[in-house]
Amino acid sequence: MFRFLLFLLYILSTNVYAQWIEGQASVAVEDAELDEIRVMAIKNAIADAAYKNGSFITAQDIVLDGLLVSSKAQIRTQGRIQRVEIVDETLIDNVLTVTVNVDILPLFECDSDPYTRSLVLSQFQLLKPSQARHGNIFDFGRQVTQRMAQQLTDNQPVVDTLLINQAFMPTSDFNSIDHSQIAAKASLLVKTYHRQYVLFGFIRDISLFEQVKEGLLEDDVSLRRNFTLEVYLLDALHQDIVMQNSYHGEGDWEFDYNETIDLNNSLFWRSDFGRVVLNTINSAVLDVSNTMTCLPSMLPVVSVTPGYLSIALGTRHGVKEGDLFELYQSPQPSMEAQLHYPQWYKQPDLILEVEHVANRSAKLRSSDKNVPLIAAPYDLVSPAPLM
Structure with missing residues (x-):
């Protein structure tokens, strides 16, 4: 399997259920660079999925921009496509074939006002800080929150995000979130920031595990790491949780057990696990944006x-x-x-x-x-x- 591209374009999202459509394309390599052929094949496969869904999107309509990431790629274009998962990529007889699953939003316009929604983003904390001792990544929660704020600011024009340096609630309340807690905290945030929506949550799991693949002579053992994100979107004025989702990813941990990781270094974020984290955050950001778009502004x-x-x-x-x-x-x-x-x-x-x-x-x-x-x-x- 090859590594793939993270694709990002601006759209006006809608709060409707998307559907996954499979697309496939084959391109002869001939004398061209493999990376160029791969980009062309991915574009054609995305266009094939869009065509099957009844959306006329040509490969020329799809602009690719991003870094090499793991086998999950994401794209948003023309208000219809927002995520792409590379299912398979094979090179046989000098022909590259790519199969993708495309997350396509049905063409739909909600009865929504045109104004940008105001959002308070609070700090995401580790539910099990002891899991951060591998790599000494105890600052991981703050780093994840900052990158969530960056993606909301850079790629979601429907959201005006204010990042605050405090958590919405302590980790001890994770299993007992009730309305009375939310009401008291929501009223305080409304008074302080005059914003309607609050995004909060927890990092539930960053544990390490060994993945074993049996071989003929010896087993192939790789060290991998989980990343599970619990996300809540709160309408602070109505004191209702309007979205609650859990997001999970896992990637190769390319560092030693006792190595101290610099989370401010781009080398970490270009690693397999770092890319998985960014992709998982992006999935949450897309869903938050989609949800907020069709909610009323107050x-x-x-x-x-x-x-x-x-x-x-x-x-x-x-x-x-x-x-x-x-x-x-x-x-x-x-x-x-x-x-x-x-x-x-x-x-x-x-x-x-x-x-x-x-x-x-x-x-x-x-x-x-x-x-x-x-x-x-x-x-x-x-x-x-x-x-």
Whole structure:
């Protein structure tokens, strides 16, 4: 088996179930470089899978960009394809044949507003820190979180990510996550960061194991390492976990048992295990982005002045002057009650219009002078539906 490419392109993802389609292509090597032929064969195999699914994507539509990784490759293109797994690659009689499984999103548009979602990313911790002693990678959780933030920032235009240097909850609560815990922590994050979504989780397993392949004369023993990621996406305003997934990968551990690994060195991230970690993170990031795209945008009111209110959403999130929003309020009399018992009711006669917008904030007023604006901090605003 050869090693393959990590492919990344921007798309607007949708929150629907994808389906895996098999594609295959064969290309004669002749006098060309094998790496060039491999790229061509992978492109053609992806296009073949897309065609079987009814999506007309040619090999020329697929742009490949990335580093050599393990046998899992990932791609997103044209809003239809988001992941590719190389199933098999053979070279027989100077003909390279590639078989792929392609994760294809059905063409579908959800009833979603156009604004970028605001996300708080908290630190992912090791559930079993003792597993980090092999390689002395005790900083592994922080490194994984940073790379998750980087992938969300670089490759997911629908998400505005804020990385914080704290965990959402201690590892001791992993097996007993309940609503009361979530409600208290969610209310604090809303107050502090004025963002709707929180991404948190745990690194469940980074254990080492030996993989044994029986041979004619002697067994082939390789050292491999697990990577299991538990991911939760929380709507902090509604205090609901809207996505919970577990992701697993494993790769060759190319280092000695007692060797100290520098996690800031690219040599680690170019190793087989490092590439598996990045691929696994990318799978989680794609699913988070897909989920958030079709969820409603709601923002807490940051401040109120006579006739105006402010929200933490601005031009970088797609807000423009003249955009319209609705106001939601709670029947609970206090802010604490509002945040702990989130039952919101729309003010039926009030439409808010953006009068001034900055990079990360906007000032809204009533669009009808005959309808007064009566609001309080931690009331909610949501985009008004298009008429």
